[in-house]
Amino acid sequence: MLNPLTNDFVEKLSAMLPDKALRLATPADVEEPRGRYIGLGTHVATPSTVEEVSKIITACNAARIGVIPFGGGTGLVGGQVAPQGPLPLILSLERMTQIRATYPQENVLIAEAGAILANVQSAAQAVDRLFPLSLASEGSCRIGGNLATNAGGLNVLRYGNTRDLCLGLEVVLPSGQIWNGLTRLRKDNTGFDLRNLMIGSEGALGVITAAALKLYPRPAENGTGVFVVEDPTAALALLNLAQTIAPSEVSAFELIHKTGLEFLSEKLPDVRQPFENKPEWMVLIDLGTARGRDPDALLERLFEEGHAAGLISDGAIAQNEAQRRQFWEVRERIPQANKAIGSIVSHDVSLPLGSIAAFVTEGLARLAKLGDMRVNCFGHLGDGNLHFNAFPARGRDRHEYDAIRDDIQRCVHDLVSEMGGSISAEHGIGRLKAKDLAHYGDPGKLAAMRAIKTALDPNGIMNPGAVIGSLNV
Amino acid sequence: MLNPLTNDFVEKLSAMLPDKALRLATPADVEEPRGRYIGLGTHVATPSTVEEVSKIITACNAARIGVIPFGGGTGLVGGQVAPQGPLPLILSLERMTQIRATYPQENVLIAEAGAILANVQSAAQAVDRLFPLSLASEGSCRIGGNLATNAGGLNVLRYGNTRDLCLGLEVVLPSGQIWNGLTRLRKDNTGFDLRNLMIGSEGALGVITAAALKLYPRPAENGTGVFVVEDPTAALALLNLAQTIAPSEVSAFELIHKTGLEFLSEKLPDVRQPFENKPEWMVLIDLGTARGRDPDALLERLFEEGHAAGLISDGAIAQNEAQRRQFWEVRERIPQANKAIGSIVSHDVSLPLGSIAAFVTEGLARLAKLGDMRVNCFGHLGDGNLHFNAFPARGRDRHEYDAIRDDIQRCVHDLVSEMGGSISAEHGIGRLKAKDLAHYGDPGKLAAMRAIKTALDPNGIMNPGAVIGSLNV
Numbered sequence: 021m022l023n024p025l026t027n028d029f030v031e032k033l034s035a036m037l038p039d040k041a042l043r044l045a046t047p048a049d050v051e052e053p054r055g056r057y058i059g060l061g062t063h064v065a066t067p068s069t070v071e072e073v074s075k076i077i078t079a080c081n082a083a084r085i086g087v088i089p090f091g092g093g094t095g096l097v098g099g100q101v102a103p104q105g106p107l108p109l110i111l112s113l114e115r116m117t118q119i120r121a122t123y124p125q126e127n128v129l130i131a132e133a134g135a136i137l138a139n140v141q142s143a144a145q146a147v148d149r150l151f152p153l154s155l156a157s158e159g160s161c162r163i164g165g166n167l168a169t170n171a172g173g174l175n176v177l178r179y180g181n182t183r184d185l186c187l188g189l190e191v192v193l194p195s196g197q198i199w200n201g202l203t204r205l206r207k208d209n210t211g212f213d214l215r216n217l218m219i220g221s222e223g224a225l226g227v228i229t230a231a232a233l234k235l236y237p238r239p240a241e242n243g244t245g246v247f248v249v250e251d252p253t254a255a256l257a258l259l260n261l262a263q264t265i266a267p268s269e270v271s272a273f274e275l276i277h278k279t280g281l282e283f284l285s286e287k288l289p290d291v292r293q294p295f296e297n298k299p300e301w302m303v304l305i306d307l308g309t310a311r312g313r314d315p316d317a318l319l320e321r322l323f324e325e326g327h328a329a330g331l332i333s334d335g336a337i338a339q340n341e342a343q344r345r346q347f348w349e350v351r352e353r354i355p356q357a358n359k360a361i362g363s364i365v366s367h368d369v370s371l372p373l374g375s376i377a378a379f380v381t382e383g384l385a386r387l388a389k390l391g392d393m394r395v396n397c398f399g400h401l402g403d404g405n406l407h408f409n410a411f412p413a414r415g416r417d418r419h420e421y422d423a424i425r426d427d428i429q430r431c432v433h434d435l436v437s438e439m440g441g442s443i444s445a446e447h448g449i450g451r452l453k454a455k456d457l458a459h460y461g462d463p464g465k466l467a468a469m470r471a472i473k474t475a476l477d478p479n480g481i482m483n484p485g486a487v488i489g490s491l492n493v
Numbered sequence: 494m495l496n497p498l499t500n501d502f503v504e505k506l507s508a509m510l511p512d513k514a515l516r517l518a519t520p521a522d523v524e525e526p527r528g529r530y531i532g533l534g535t536h537v538a539t540p541s542t543v544e545e546v547s548k549i550i551t552a553c554n555a556a557r558i559g560v561i562p563f564g565g566g567t568g569l570v571g572g573q574v575a576p577q578g579p580l581p582l583i584l585s586l587e588r589m590t591q592i593r594a595t596y597p598q599e600n601v602l603i604a605e606a607g608a609i610l611a612n613v614q615s616a617a618q619a620v621d622r623l624f625p626l627s628l629a630s631e632g633s634c635r636i637g638g639n640l641a642t643n644a645g646g647l648n649v650l651r652y653g654n655t656r657d658l659c660l661g662l663e664v665v666l667p668s669g670q671i672w673n674g675l676t677r678l679r680k681d682n683t684g685f686d687l688r689n690l691m692i693g694s695e696g697a698l699g700v701i702t703a704a705a706l707k708l709y710p711r712p713a714e715n716g717t718g719v720f721v722v723e724d725p726t727a728a729l730a731l732l733n734l735a736q737t738i739a740p741s742e743v744s745a746f747e748l749i750h751k752t753g754l755e756f757l758s759e760k761l762p763d764v765r766q767p768f769e770n771k772p773e774w775m776v777l778i779d780l781g782t783a784r785g786r787d788p789d790a791l792l793e794r795l796f797e798e799g800h801a802a803g804l805i806s807d808g809a810i811a812q813n814e815a816q817r818r819q820f821w822e823v824r825e826r827i828p829q830a831n832k833a834i835g836s837i838v839s840h841d842v843s844l845p846l847g848s849i850a851a852f853v854t855e856g857l858a859r860l861a862k863l864g865d866m867r868v869n870c871f872g873h874l875g876d877g878n879l880h881f882n883a884f885p886a887r888g889r890d891r892h893e894y895d896a897i898r899d900d901i902q903r904c905v906h907d908l909v910s911e912m913g914g915s916i917s918a919e920h921g922i923g924r925l926k927a928k929d930l931a932h933y934g935d936p937g938k939l940a941a942m943r944a945i946k947t948a949l950d951p952n953g954i955m956n957p958g959a960v961i962g963s964l965n966v
Contacts, residue, residue, distance in 0.1 A: 172680055207915065209643050209917045449684060
């Protein structure tokens, strides 16, 4: 059993840490973006070195006090807030924000876990390199949180998830021991892959304090096109075609449904839409090309070949950077429109690429049986990642659906599970989906996860309640 | 403590398995390529389904009998042979060789662990796709072994190590429980990353029985060039230049030292060398380009810009496929020439890219102090992976160096460790480097590895003695 944080313990911590390394929690420390959880009011430790983190974790482990690692607080599954249980300590990385070093010739950058993602991007840009991780909250999320949740975002198709962008880690293990795995190596086969085990473990196996990150050459030019497609099947065929015309240059391939465009018109009418008549389905394609490769010429070729193959009925290619921003705004502001409409329930699922079309058809049919609702289906088609979100019918309120909210979610997740998909493609498990993981997860994997958690964190102090629930409940 | 395999146990196994699922070990099952170890003569189980693997592991776990998973037997660190300890069972995947399915539109293929790598490549080619893993033993190594050792090879620079080519796994855990993680998903954030934990664990945490593998569009064209460079510093600068001219199209960037060219002349004079005067250093560059991109034009541009920048003094671009093969033969037959010369000791190390030049200079200087020897330094420069192998001076025999063999290895590994490198870049730990890992490994990582091993395999049955030594010794 965990013990609650006490004033005595806080004083003890305070005595072993420098000034300012402990403070009371503010609302920003205990609220999360979707407002589903309010964390317990408690103390926040704000260490500035890995040694301080080690001291804090060692003390918490000895006293069996829970620790909630905290990055930018932008997670969408409640991994960063503990609304119940014995009072934990919040461990915020907010003062570990240094870019420790950049190695442009090696395409490597070393950042502390508290560095804001946008600052990591800027540090890469300052040495004429690209750090490709990009997502809506990049102005406030921290790289440690991105790593802990294996964040996805807009460039996964080309550059991979966050785990694919990491070469090495510095981690404080639940015992308080420091693992210095901050290598810049592209190849290292010395033992079990602790790096990937820590990445995506959502703070349940240790605290990431720094990372060696991969950089890339900056594309010489970018081009963006929007194309009208008949359905997700045509969209997938178009993706395959794009990958033969510009392999390794397709950096985003986003699917957008008419519902999203309608939400934009309804709630954000200032967003300029690319087609006068809203198409049932459209895709947004972004290319980042090598020196001497004209992205617009490639997009034109894609349009011509896609049109000839019957995959595309209409399209537009951005003629300048302003228009490119305009096209992207359509995709990027859909979440904001969704929020303004007010979803009944949202889903972050992934499917095998070949099953997406069937999933959409079947998913819409099954949801229609549950009630009159609108579904906004959009997402990173190239990664098989859809946000399949249910909204009230026009004129109705989301709370009218409270009684069937869980049924809707179960319906979608059951279908995802039947089709070999994932109930959490890029947001993680956190607290929101811990029960779903227990329900849908493979028993062999769950058994292994529990064994690993118990082995590395026998007292269950790290982010108790997250991912696999609490060991001590 | 493990128990030895007994006739009683073999009979018990035999009764629960179909005919032909057990046989006596042949020399091929207990010898490894470098002849360092001879495994104990024992029985070999040859299951043909994951359920049979599960039965075998369950029985061995209950009886505390060691299991040596066996793929193609081509590993170079003794991971596949148990020369001592209680008699284990060899579990060969030789009958699980099916390509279960291909999904060309998804760029996914599902193979059983016993599929020969070359057959996986062919299955991909048959659906007009590329499975990029390529290494010297591809005609006999098996994909399960490639995964268990996270094999590297020739295309890592562009496509990553084996772990980067895997989407999902089917694994029998040490308890005998099956983990069905054979997903085709590009994004899946449901819990700890068991997939990467299994990949590279060298059979010490479970038996991989099948894998969902990533395919890629086949490059439209390939081009190969050989360029003379002053030293490794110039080679690295040239790599950076190549990546601005053809980002994501450089599939190999191999460094070759004069010693390797001399070994070829001495032992394999039929290999045609690209330069009349053997250069001190040369690089081989391979490009695989998109439709409409002429690789030779890109290589010419690279030569011109590299020459203008003072990085290249001479070069040649293959004019046809025969010449391409000829250039590649220089690189690919160096290991054979090495073998004919007879190394004192070989090293599979990686360094941060920016430290390679300093490593080579310092490494040669330190070895020169130990004795009169030749060093053949070659490898995958783009990955920071060097094979830095020591050979007897001309006219001397390798056995004259037996007394300083360990000193040479220690000298090289000490330097690698000082410079933040890895003592095993792509071959793994196996039995050969288990003591080195214990010596050079980060204490935090080693503690975590031991905890994980104990948690997943409390009886220590899986590949006892490999990677982290035996738990029971």
